[in-house]
Amino acid sequence: MTDFTEDDIRAEVRDWLTTNWDPDRGLVEWRNMLIDSGWGVPHWPEEWHGRGLPVGMTPVVEEEFDKLGAVGVAKMGIRTLAAATILEHGTDLHKQRFLRGILTGEETWCQLFSEPGSGSDLAGAVTRADLRDGKWIINGQKVWNTSAHHADFGLLLARTDWDAVKHQGLSYFLLDMRQPGVEVHQLKQMNGHASFNQVFFTDAVVEAEYQIGGLGEGWKVATTTLMHERRGADGVRRYATGSDRPGRIYEEERAEVATVMAPYVWYPQRTGRADMLIERAKEAGRWEDPAVRQEIAKALTLARTAEWTARRAREAQQMGRPQGPEGSIGKLAASIVARACAKAHTMIAGPDAMLTGDDDGTGGVVAEILVSTPAISIAGGTDEIQRNIISERILSMPKEVRHDTDRPFRDVPRNQVG
């Protein structure tokens, strides 16, 4: 399979699709066919459901799918992080057990990294895994776990060695969420949505063979997961919807999309909705108010310049040029955009900014903007963390002197979790 051209690939996938694609099939049936053919994840290895094609060929294959409207394997949500982590660090047992369920969409995943006591400091996890009678016994608490309330499995980072230094005492586990020792509580936000969960472990069990990566190498494995998370973050920031075509398979896919996207339904509002400003100002009769116009112009300027900056980064990447600083500042720019938009929306709304639901004149959309924008400067790495990263990695300024990595973790001062 090393001698081929783009046209060969195109022809081959088109042939296969023409023969097999049928929108009236069941979603799982179809995805199993995709997995068996290797066209679902063509860049994965042949022994694991792929065709071993270079990553660059994947968009070509996807184009052919799109032409016919053919549905692909399950790709959204934490499952992609699970697949990437298992592919890179998993044993054959792990791959055997999990990859197909991930691709068919029959089994869903959540990420169990953050803890209430450590915030942005993921490596400060204190959830413990203790080996007893050949099984790992898990005790502790995680937080900010998207979709954990309906997940079948979890990607768990837990401490196995308290005498090692911080980053070297962690191990990584593939945890069955459907067991008595795991309790999931949805966490309601100030905007009324519940995008996250808290997960409590009381003697939860992981069989020894479902530890992944070396013992004490959990941070290394987590780095893979986090890298894929960052890469995918742009995608998640946009709210996806399924195709609106008729057919059984599309119906099933729409239901899947709705479930995966449920936590993100308010994400458009989190950005501040620069796109609504001018229309809102006109509707509210404030388009001629010079003070309001200044704030609208500031918000639009920030939104546009942030967008152009992101496109500069993308184009540089596509042209194979070294990425400039514009790549890493997007997250921080998004915070500033959101705050400027919230300010402008507040001025536009005038007294209606006090209202919500049916009474705010926008069916609650503006109200949701006003109580959602604070999230963007926290979730996925706070503004402060972003500024640390920019100053240290891009501007090469000195790192903060650390007081938590030079001693056994046992001796590192930390929060009491209550």
Added chain:
Amino acid sequence: MTDFTEDDIRAEVRDWLTTNWDPDRGLVEWRNMLIDSGWGVPHWPEEWHGRGLPVGMTPVVEEEFDKLGAVGVAKMGIRTLAAATILEHGTDLHKQRFLRGILTGEETWCQLFSEPGSGSDLAGAVTRADLRDGKWIINGQKVWNTSAHHADFGLLLARTDWDAVKHQGLSYFLLDMRQPGVEVHQLKQMNGHASFNQVFFTDAVVEAEYQIGGLGEGWKVATTTLMHERRGADGVRRYATGSDRPGRIYEEERAEVATVMAPYVWYPQRTGRADMLIERAKEAGRWEDPAVRQEIAKALTLARTAEWTARRAREAQQMGRPQGPEGSIGKLAASIVARACAKAHTMIAGPDAMLTGDDDGTGGVVAEILVSTPAISIAGGTDEIQRNIISERILSMPKEVRHDTDRPFRDVPRNQVG
């Protein structure tokens, strides 16, 4: 002298003044009379030119001076810091030699603390004093020395022990500025004024008896000077002028005031001149521009609230109540006020903000504001230093971990002065 009432004091000083005050005397002659009578500095000890009255009586005495327009002893400039430092830490020799000259105004002083290599870190001074043949030999460089170009003496902080930790290797000297080893260069600022000097020492000499305070206790002595400097800073921020009455003594005093105030002639502009905003907007035809009005209102609001906050602090102090945080935030507030004013002045000036001198429509006053306001967030302790102080001293937040006070100064990383 412990049994007296305010009325007694009033009567006594009035009697003395009635007999002695004459505006046609020479300034120095009159001040010598004041010094001999003890009415020039009534709260100083009787053996040193005062009357040993409580500090609270000084305003009473001053009121009686004011009623007659009687001139007092020399009080402005660095001389007051010299007097306070010598009174508290000096030997009889020091008091004998210097106090009278300070009070008559015949001898002027400068402060020699800051260095180009250490900025706000005054205790990081590397100007060295070495004892050779019973004399201190000074080598090094100081900067930001107001009035040093015409000073007779300097308050010098220099390092005498390089093996002690930072704050304990410094000693304090009373240095004769009129000697070959001392060279003074005026330092021009971006606004064209020269308020400061650089002072270079090349084997300058201080006789052993003019070291003040214990050897290695220079930082302790400097603390006295700095405390008086901070106390006087409010006064200096306002530009003083002499009385405009006729009479030989007033003429001489006006000349003295002009010399002392010369470095501060642009200080009103440094504040941003909130007082000019409305009139300027009307003159420039921008009083009706809503966007300009927003900025004027913001600047006026900051200026007023800063002023009211300072008055809250003063009144609390006068009522003997514990001073709230409002005392320490004045310096930081002044920076914010100045920036907001500069912004508003720029918008008001419109295209004239490009001009200066006779062409900016205000005889260069607005231009001077625009290039002077950056100074207020630096001089007398940067905004960053103020925020450190507020967070540590008022809010009791943890101090920055220090890496310069735990080892011999010799081993502390520092700038190469070039």
Added chain:
Amino acid sequence: MKFNFSEEQTDFRNMLRRFLQDRSPTSEVRRIMETEAGYDPEVWRMMAEDLGLTAIHIPEAYGGAGFGVSELAIAAEEAGRALLPSPFFGSTVMAATAIAEAGDDAQKQALLPGISSGGTIAALAAAEPGTGWNADAFAATARPDGDGWRLTGRKSYVLDGMAADLVVAAARLPEGGLGLFSLPADSAGLTREPLQSMDPTRRLAKMDFDGAEAELLGGQDAGGPAWARTLDIAAVCLAGEMVGGAERLREDALEYVSMRMQFGRSIASFQVTKHKAADMLLDVELAKAAAYYAAAAADDDGEDEEQPLSALASLAKATASDTYMQTAIHAVQMHGGIGFTHDNDTQLWFKRAKSSEAFLGTAADHRERMLQHWNA
């Protein structure tokens, strides 16, 4: 008290703070804000009968305590600090002031004692949909009918409008001037409906007047000046309420970062956190200075020639609402993810800050108003 409170004022504040800590802790605020009424009648009774809060600035001749706006603003500040859900602002601050400013002696005798005792809850229906508190835009009209008047038009953002027994309404007179009218809340021709408030501790209503019968307060010239002064005093008290809330947010955020560790050290030890805390302190102190100065000015009107009360009230409102919102944004950020959750109390004050930005007009509106009244 322009620059310092008297001992009596400080005692009053301390007493009030203890009462609210005791009777309206955040757990109670959360419970009450889920109820239909939106306030606790028992707490309201104690506020009125035990503490006399409903009587503070009402003249003694009308059953009040005869204190000034300064004391009223202290009460608002403590209520804001505690996020007290109650009709205090709508009834005592707004409606009672409007009646006291506009009414003739007989009307004040008839209406104020009930409000002063807390037995009557009143609400001021002035703002209108979209245009808010800008009196020039009030479109509701009054027409004479026999001895009385009939009101027609729509009012909105009526604070504590559903809880009210008595309504004071602003409407345009036939000659174009502004009239303030009183009518019972259950009058024929007056329908009211609760509005969905982003801040569940601030209850709002809309009111439709369809020829509702009402009594004109004072003469036909009384309404305009009375409304202006009522808005000034309300803005001053709102500034007080906001600085109370901002100070609470600031203190709580500081306490949170002082208790939490990250990367093996206290979050409060990070220089950026320290500087943010310093800036928050500065902001709140400046806003407090404005709120206190304006409240004192309301009590000795005319003393500051350059800045009459309307200029000062608008200055205080603008700076307090900017500060409150900025403090709330910082406070959420300092809490990190937990600050964005429903269970963390920060969000309660955040929503109050957001709502306060708009209540009585935005900061930009008030900055414009401030300059219109500035003498210079």
Added chain:
Amino acid sequence: MKFNFSEEQTDFRNMLRRFLQDRSPTSEVRRIMETEAGYDPEVWRMMAEDLGLTAIHIPEAYGGAGFGVSELAIAAEEAGRALLPSPFFGSTVMAATAIAEAGDDAQKQALLPGISSGGTIAALAAAEPGTGWNADAFAATARPDGDGWRLTGRKSYVLDGMAADLVVAAARLPEGGLGLFSLPADSAGLTREPLQSMDPTRRLAKMDFDGAEAELLGGQDAGGPAWARTLDIAAVCLAGEMVGGAERLREDALEYVSMRMQFGRSIASFQVTKHKAADMLLDVELAKAAAYYAAAAADDDGEDEEQPLSALASLAKATASDTYMQTAIHAVQMHGGIGFTHDNDTQLWFKRAKSSEAFLGTAADHRERMLQHWNA
């Protein structure tokens, strides 16, 4: 180049940067800014003859190089970075653009080759005292006189007005429209005087027209649109010049704090300094994105339907001038006391940033203009 520069553009920028490092280091800027002329004729000659900078965007038919606004803006950016004192902006960017936009073929043949070769320095006299670049407020008038016209009125803030051989002036036509006119700088009835510029690297003049004879460029309808497009292109190039200056300030301040120690550690290791540096980078990157996008839009006008060039040019000007000033304030602050001295170079860029806030109109003016042209 909306989102990326071509290799040719990058080469052009690099070549230019090397030239300016070599020929216009800060020591030279300081020397030249003290001279009466305000620019170095030898550097100007090299810019024109060796580098072709005076010809960049002038069509080949008129002796130019036929490049676009993108290349012109790159040159402006590098000039801004180096703080180059020269009549490049006044002559090449402003006056040549006005002639190219307004003139008929014969006029362009007559005027542009000289400007293109650098032999003629031209200046655009449009702005008027107090009201600046707002064309609606231009009060200078033109009246027909025989075959030509005579101009009367006062112009100010004329960039490179004293250095100019040729003046392009904007004046109101008898019918009320706007005309652009050309005349030799030494014409009878035209007197000019240098203005005292806060930024000594940006030379300005005022001009009095007292019946000066001038030639109308193009027809009577040409001036209005030509002025609008000239202002757009000048704003785009000024945005480029400003982001060049801001980036230089940012880099120099970062280098300074990285080299300096305080309290026994690098100033760059303080978290507050690090975060300030991160914010400065963000600001400058956003402003650059706007400047580059607007320059590209000037070359393929009409492609972005929502935002026509005037909207983009004003957006770029507003954001670049805010960013430049903020960066300059931060840069002075990061240097501490030394940053406020005359001998430290930061002040040179600070003054340029201050002057650039006002040049061609303030950020607030341009934000308003941006929305007026926004299609949405």
